[in-house]
Amino acid sequence: EAGVVQSPRYKIIEKKQPVAFWCNPISGHNTLYWYRQNLGQGPELLIRYENEEAVDDSQLPKDRFSAERLKGVDSTLKIQPAELGDSAVYLCASRTHDSYEQYFGPGTRLTVT
Amino acid sequence: RKEVEQDPGPFNVPEGATVAFNCTYSNSASQSFFWYRQDCRKEPKLLMSVYSSGNEDGRFTAQLNRASQYISLLIRDSKLSDSATYLCVIRNNNDMRFGAGTRLTVKP
Numbered sequence: 001e002a003g004v005v006q007s008p009r010y011k012i013i014e015k016k017q018p019v020a021f022w023c024n025p026i027s028g029h030n031t032l033y034w035y036r037q038n039l040g041q042g043p044e045l046l047i048r049y050e051n052e053e054a055v056d057d058s059q060l061p062k063d064r065f066s067a068e069r070l071k072g073v074d075s076t077l078k079i080q081p082a083e084l085g086d087s088a089v090y091l092c093a094s095r096t097h098d099s100y101e102q103y104f105g106p107g108t109r110l111t112v113t
Numbered sequence: 114r115k116e117v118e119q120d121p122g123p124f125n126v127p128e129g130a131t132v133a134f135n136c137t138y139s140n141s142a143s144q145s146f147f148w149y150r151q152d153c154r155k156e157p158k159l160l161m162s163v164y165s166s167g168n169e170d171g172r173f174t175a176q177l178n179r180a181s182q183y184i185s186l187l188i189r190d191s192k193l194s195d196s197a198t199y200l201c202v203i204r205n206n207n208d209m210r211f212g213a214g215t216r217l218t219v220k221p
Contacts, residue, residue, distance in 0.1 A: 033209075042117075042200050042211030045158065056207065085144060100145055100204055104156035 002026070004105035006092050012111045018080035023110045025073070025094030033068060033102065034077050035091040043091055049075065082112045117206035120202050120214035125133045127220055131197055134215045136201030137183040146177055146184045150197045151214065157200055160186075191219045 005024040013019050025032050029105040030051050034042035046065065050074035060067065064083070066082055069075040089109050092103040119136045138146075141208050146163035161168065163175040163184050174187040188195055196219045201212035 031207075040213065043211050045209065045213070046208065100147075100209070101159050101162075102157075102209070104158070106156050 003053070004092055004094055004103050005102075006108055008108055009106060010109045010111075012113065013082055015084055015112050016081040017080050018078065019110060021077045021078075021090050021092075021110075023075045023077070023092030023105060025075070025092070026103055028096065029094035030072070030097050031095045032075050033093040034075070034089075035093065037089045037091055037107070038089075046077070046082060046090075059087035079110075082110075084112050086110060087112045116140060116210045117203050117212040119199075120215045122215040122217070124215065124217045125220060126189075126191055126217070128191055128193060130219075131187065131189050132191060132217060133188075134199055134201075134217075135183055136185070136203075136212055137181075138201075138203045138210075139182070140203070140205050141175045141179075141182060143182075143203045143205045146175075147202040148173075148175060148184075148186050149200040149202055149211075151200055152197045157211075160199070183193070188217075191217075193219050193221065195219050202213055 007022050032049040034046040037043045047060045047067050049069045052069050082092045089107040091107045092105040095102045116139050148160040149157040150160045151157040163177045172189045176185045183186045198214040198216045200214045203210045
């Protein structure tokens with residue numbers, strides 16, 4: 001079974017530029033999460049989807065971050081414009097409705113210069 | 114106070130040693146508890162869930178103390194391959210909170 005797929009794996013951009021991350025969860029996983037992980041810290045939730053509905057986006061900085069999960073499968077996370085403090089690893093995770101075990105993708109390591 | 118706090122580490126232990134990590138949480142209504150393992154520059158992966166009565170999986174033992182609001186992870190007979198960061202995860206409804214992690218290095 002394929003795991004959670006994310007792309008790109010690495011991204012280097014200049015500040016004020018836009019950037020987008022893509023996630024393809026495990027087939028059949030209704031719940032999808034986007035996390036941000038800074039060095040030496042645990043993942044912090046940005047947004048959670050149940051199918052195509054964003055049910056928890058309270059931690060998403062809405063002035064510059066946006067996300068979508070059209071058709072309840074793939075998801076994209078966008079930052080526009082990026083700031084230096086956005087440098088981090090952006091992790092996507094998914095799970096089934098009946099289990100709380102999350103499966104993480106390899107993450108996208110973003111560097112903003 | 115942070116919602117989830119872990120031993121800051123790092124822990125550097127010789128092979129064969131026993132090592133224990135603690136994690137405290139602030140929300141007494143928390144419902145599920147987990148330990149995840151994260152290797153350097155890799156994604157977190159579930160190590161084990163933590164059950165009320167405590168549970169064991171080979172060399173790993175997890176304990177939960179609801180009254181004191183902490184969970185622990187004990188690793189016996191440490192192996193070089195146990196070197197990683199161990200993340201404590203607390204669930205309240207659909208809200209999952211991660212600790213900052215405790216880094217373990219097992220040395221020959």
